[in-house]
Amino acid sequence: MAAVDISPAAAVYRRAQYAPTTTAVIYEGREISSARLGRTVAALAAGLAEHGLRRGDRIAYLGFNSLAFFETLLAAAHLGAVFVPVNFRLAADEVRHILTDCGAHTLVVEEGHRELAESILTELPTRRHVLIDTDPACPAATAPAAVWTPQSELLVRGGTPREPVPAHDDDLAVLMYTSGTTGRPKGVTLTHGNLWWNATNVDSVVDTRPYDVNLAVAPLFHIGGLNALTLRALLRGGTVVLRRGFDPAQCLEDLVHHRVNSLFAVPAMFAALARVPGFADADLSALRAPIVAGAPVPPQLIRDYAAQGILLQQAWGLTETSPFATYLPAALTEEKTGSAGAPMPYTEICLTHPGTGAKIHEAETRGEICVRGPNVTPGYWNNPEATGAAFDDAGWFHTGDIAHRDKDGFYYIVDRLKDMIISGGENVYPAEVERVLIEHPDVVEAAVIGVPDPKWGETVLAVLTCEPGTTLTVEEVRDFTGRHLARYKLPTRVVLVEHLPRNASGKLAKVQLRRLVEAEVEVEQNSGTA
Template sequence: MTTPHPANSGLNVDINPAAAVHRHALLRPDHVILRYDGGDLTYAELDDRAARLATVLAETGVGRGDRVAYLGLNSPSFLLTMLAAFRLGAIFVPVNFRLAGPELNSVLARSGAITLVCEQGHLAAADTAREGTALERLLLVDDDPAIPAEGDAPDGWDLWADLVAKASPSTALAARGFDDPAILMFTSGTTGLPKGVLLTHGNIWWNSVNVDTMIDTRRGDVTHAVAPIFHVGALNSFLMRTLVRGGTIVLRRSFDPARTLADFVEHGVNSTFMVPAMFAALARVPGAFEADLGQLRSIVVAGAPVPPSLIQQYADHGIILQQAWGLTETAPFATHLPAELTLAKLGSAGIAMPHTEVRVVDVQTNTPLEAGASGEIVVRGPNVTPGYWENPEATRAAFDDEGWFHSGDIGYLDEDGYLYIVDRLKDMIISGGENVYPAEVERALADLPGLIDVAVVGVPDIEWGEKVVAVVSLAPGAALTLEELRVHAEAKLARYKLPRALRIVTSVPRNASGKLDKLAIRAIAGQGE
């Protein structure tokens, strides 16, 4: 038997998304890849502008391995910056646009980014946070009608439109392999300073293979992107695949439920990723379930605990939400529940993706647990990050000796191998010596009439050690007492898990990724204690 030459093994194949966009620009230049309020873009236009921006970046020394950051909402400039960085073999750093002060400075400084592209609305925050960073070039987006620039560029900043227009398209198109770094994505930081998760081109590629294998995605699909794309769930679920496979992206800067519903109908959307709170808001739009959503076949809900009542509500109207589970570190999906099993396994986050291993282990001994026993969920596979950026201590803490990534999520596998998420290990409440998982309580309350959103946390208590507190927002005109809340939940929960206090707020704090902001929620829950 002849040993294959390494060049024929597939390991040297170029998987750079920028190369795929360039290929589409040559083959189908007039195909609209991006629909956006500020103007649509064809593949030829997207590729040409990314090539010109690559020239601008290269003029200030951006090359392989350098970091290029972007601060702003969903927009074409986000994608252009990412593609231009990929063309040069640089690492793209999408920044959470809700960060401010020390957190923003920490991300910019710790990433080592030498170039920052920024939208007008975030200019003041970026200007304040750039001190002590390695930033050498600051570009202000000034050609997006959705965010018009205001006057001349401040000191130290360059308006990018004229620079990009005058630059010659770069011929650089760095070949990228499986181990080459692609994206440096910082975690949300709601419980401390964000950690930098390094995702390789291979992580992104293998997640795409998993998605294409499990979910009904097709070449030419129309995908809707409204969840913040600085988050891996929104970026790497359908958007990145659509860029590579030749579909169309309907990109919205922020979420408006009525507009989202109209988009689904008008553009014949086939796929979308949203967090549970978005689907709950969409369901409250008048006529939502009477609209023609016949083209919508690939719908993933993830990014936060998913109430089974929400999935049942959509299923009752013939719309199947497919639950998935993962983290930034898994790029993002580790498990997925096939559409045909949504009701049979209601509440499950699904089975392991085809090229990913998932198991549940004892928190103390790290040994696998039997079916039905709750423990920490661990993941291993080519979609899992190689580690945290310049943080070997955090990397060592997250991976065991066999290469399993420890997620910090608590869950269990049923006898068929389907995963059920219980909660975050660090969010567990110990009340009267009993373990209470907030997500379980939140699910029990999710279908309470008049409830819009709910978060459950523990606060210190002299008698119980910690007591369970529910923080809720209600529909206009709705009212709720603690006793009514407890009565609703007691049919599903043991009494020690029932909330002992209730806080009603206008809106339950969530971060830009749709996850509960537990720091802010605990502050609300502790008021009056």
């Protein structure tokens, strides 16, 4: 039997052929038909080929969510090249590391990021540099240096488009660099099979339909923003309402106006959406598949949405799992609040003892969650040491997340293994404390870190943002959390801040959080209040 072609470029061209007038993308108010998208991708692929991009070469994209992002990804797939989306919030040194590590052949940037790119061009392996000049939502290009080729030039000078390169399960599709909250980010290799099997998993258990309207507001350089729902909706015949970034009020307007059916967002985004004036009265009856993942989900957030008749569906996974490994069906949202769900249909899950690696079969016993299946990355780019450390001999990917499984087989994520606090010999998982803190009526956001303690080794420090006009003392926090947690898990110190630092994926940035805490403590000490 011949291998099946699962190229996303081929899917776009099929759609353009059989349903040319359907709306593929609504981007910042502009409607792009399937036929137009197919023509642009074919022309861009031809232009990139003319400039030397070949199968297996890496092509990087630096910019916000945009139509050009999709066009570049699909043109890369057409040529069999590897797409490398770059976090647009990174500093020059971090971007240099990624582009050097992946050996990028071509770099595509928006005008707003050109200056950063130019500051490091002489240190990069890139041979071609493309500047987006076809997008009115991007900053206008201002006399770029000769090193840049305008995208418009590629679209008209590429010659006759060739047939797209077939893509099979093991062919590399995307190099997606981890968020790098600690250390240098690693390049996660995602094959076309990884992306395709995640879509198959989602279609098997989530109420998604071929002609759905999907709202894309999470960063597309993040696996959740790109492959949780968005890419699949586009390839399957649906419409993607694409925004360059997340604005809560605009998001609510889009959900109502476009009758959106599916949305992926991290908890902080759903929380911000719920605070928009008019949210309680908005008609969100079309929203069948609102999926929340990417960070610990406060149970109160689930309950707040359920009270509005919206069943947030929690999922769990990582970049390495493309992204979903577990999912909680809408029907169980309230019964299993707090659970990340059961294994996806074509994905295996197990728990292992962090010290011995032995499998844990008992319910309600914590262990490291491990994943195996066709949606799991084959490893890290040019990093056999990291790949070897992540996979065991049986092919299980060790995620570094701690979880437990209830008697019905549903998983509850506790925390990251590396974030665990050891206080007086007892294990304290920050996410467990954070889930309790967020239940306090005056708390908007909560984060927990371990700080050195001469007696206990480490103790718990809580960083909180509060409702306007309110404050909390450590005594008040301990009194509240003490009703739900063992004494050794209670915060011994509270720091109040205006905002918690998060990376572009919406995850808590622990390195920045520690710096923020250090700065706050120094201010307190200098003022004599510590």
